Amino acid sequence: MSTVTEPFTGSRPEPGAFVHPALFYRDDDEYLAGTVPFVREGLAGGEPVAVAVPGERLALIRDALGADAERVRLLDMREAGRNPGRIIPGVLRAFADAQPADRRVRIIGEPIWAGRSGTEYPACAQHEALINDAFEGRAVTILCPYDAVRLDAAVLADAHATHPVVIPAGSAGELPSTAYDPAGVVARYNAPLPPGPDAPVLSFPFAAGSLPDARHAATGAAGRLGLGGVRLDDLALVTAELTTNSVVHGGGAGVLRLWAEDGYVVCEVRDRGRLTDPLAGRRPASRDQRGGRGLLLVNLVCDLVRTHTGPDGTTVRTWFAV
Template identity: 45%
Template sequence: MTAAPSGAATQPAFVHETLPYRGDEEFLAGVVGFVRDGLARDETVVIVEPTPRLAQLREALRGDAGDLQFLDMTDVGANPGRIIAAWSAALDRTTRAGRVLRGVGEPAHPARSATELVECELHEHLLNTAFDGGPAWRLLCPYDVEGLAPSVTARALTTHPFRAGPDGRPLPTGKHTARTPAELLCEALPPPSAEGVLRGEFGAGDVPAVRRTVAQYARSCGLSDDRAAGLELAASELATNSVRHGGGAGTLAMWTEPGAAVVEFSDAGRLIDPLVGRRPPATEEYGGRGVYLVHQLCDLVQVRCTTQGTTVRISTWL
């Protein structure tokens, strides 16, 4: 991959770059310059930022003309597992129109919990898997070095092949680590921090019972009817996936974390595609359509796969 993002004629690949910043002034200087450069090249620019940053950029770019779109990260990317689907859709629309896409996205912002930030890091790795080798475009990911833990901003250099240079050109980070899909998904999830975890097993004929059990648990946690119904449907999809693709059976665990109702499914299946559920699947693969729906229904989805099988942990905020 080379770094010559000067439009459709010379940009050879997906350029994924990070922008560390301190305070509003550095944020606006880096992002506004990046956006205006894209508009000057007649590129389509899509900005996906948390609500406060989005308001700042709307004001700063109020007088700028061109194909400029704003999306709220706290909506589009509330669950980090939904973000690749949003970029895939934007890239598809832009490419079909014969244009070049330039994006700004800040998935790892200070309002995220520690658990969410782990999934943001996985998301940043998977962006490279999703878009390397496809149409040429640039994605700038700002990182708030004052609002985020130093470990988070340091690891951003490992997930991004490039960093924003002082003249607007991307420079190699020199720290990017290209990890295989197996490496990305094999890290074990932390055990439940709460006591009183409810556990059970299920087989081919138990999916309706699993659905009823999760629905009852969701209501006992105080979820609204709509959110309880979403968690129930997600559980039904995952139990069905375990039966169809995980050896005909699986295990279920349910517990509460501070501010969240958590449900976890494990089975003996092996995940082939690390992007499963992160973009609308074209074919039926391991839980492809079901896991995509689960990502839309839940506030956080964590997928891990080892030689022992696959685990999917879903959380809905209380």
Template identity: 50%
Template sequence: MITFDHPALFYRDVEQYLSGTTDFVRSAVAAGDAVLVAVPGGNLTLLRDALSDLGRQVTFADMAVAGRNPGRIIPGVLLSFVAAHPGRRVSIIGEPVWPGRSVVEYPACVAHEALINKAFIGRNAVVLCPYDAKRLRRERLDDALRTHPFMIVDEVRRESRWYADPLVTAALCAGPLPPAPASAPVAAYAGPTDLSRVRRFVTGCAEAGGLCPERAADLVLAVNELAVNTIQHTGGGGAVTVWSSDEYVYAQVDDRGDLADPLAGQIPPHPDREDGRGLILVNDLCDLVRVHTRREGTTIRLHMAR
């Protein structure tokens, strides 16, 4: 029988963390599951050491690197692992929320946790998500209860009565973004002949904002992908705004399109299809992607760490 399970594991110290996660991994390995552990930094070292006797039976990934952009976790980490193990049940430890997650990244983490419940429908998998109940703020733990059907506290598993519709939760995380600075430069575009000018504009702004040429090129490619989508799918043009802060260089694409599918950019298309990869590519290239859709159109804000 195909089932999907998505519990949140609340832990308060290293002992609880190791007990809940290593028992999960060892049981999964014994059952013949393909096992992935995707957790950040220090926790990754803890689990590598604690599970070293299992060798290649467990795959490890640093969530602080692979999942720096929460929008790339489902397609690039979780579903990529599923695709690499066809026909096998998959057991994953995924820790996308940790105390070091910034305020600007966090809404995308909540949306990610909610959308897992839709992206994995019909998949024979379990994704266990640890949450540091001692160091995370109460609101972040409350969000975990809304995005996970089950919770595990003090080794006791029970249903979460706060679990909410994943699409509603994801939509709440995609609210209006803070406005771009009024002084930020803007480049409008209307058709394919404008794209080279837009690319030059973004290149100049990105390098002036402190990005190295390689990172600037990634931002240019991401913006170009979004501008092409505007031209192909909205029947109109759009505008690109670029500015910087101490932490990020931002590029914002505004158009009149309606990006209504909350799973857009989360489910890789069939290998035979040539379309449907735009937002996946954008998430791969950028450190954070935020999307806000409203009646008048869509805003997609790209963040590149300086």
């Protein structure tokens, strides 16, 4: 294992300011030079520190930290962030909100890696863009590593658009991103979803009086496709939340569709409503909050959630691994 000697030299943030740099790296040495000193600086300053990166990268950081690793919250992003929509509420905010209000929080989050599928990536890009709104005005620093060798050029370009500052590969210094445009990224990836099958296993128009029937039809079809146990219960919960949301907020009716795809059961709900808040389902619910938890629950239990909203309505598509 190489010894990390280069210090992390990111700029010192203003009190109460959110900081969100992208770190580009080409190999393990550059990865460790950008992440381990970042962690140690946080620990030395009394800051709570979390690291949420893919398992193989997590092992590198853990080994390089040695005994200091015991003072860091370590999470495998392949598991904790399988669905990009759960990373803000279930990983980043879950850690930051649990810390004392008078301390800056420091997090390494790597939600995009070379193994991410093309189906997952649009949700990843939107996640990175939405972090900026989710933490605006918070004393939090989130460093996001990007593999400059294995990731596509378009992914690296998006990183410049979703991060206000960048750390180029081989450099320890921050630069302002001249391409920063998180709202543009959110809008660009709010594209119509790829069409599902012409003849799905289930296509069920529903309204207020048929919500229980829609849920039973979905669980029956998913069970026949091999989904069972807790995951079948999760699908029942998601179906109930999405169809109820359509009745209450989406014009009173919708269509539920379900099919099998590449080892997943895919469940989709379409209605005529308009989803106007890009952070809907990505904010943790406050203790005294009434309602508004439906999309949050959907993000927390699904393996992937993709949405598209436009003048003609909204589609929410969810994936459950069989």
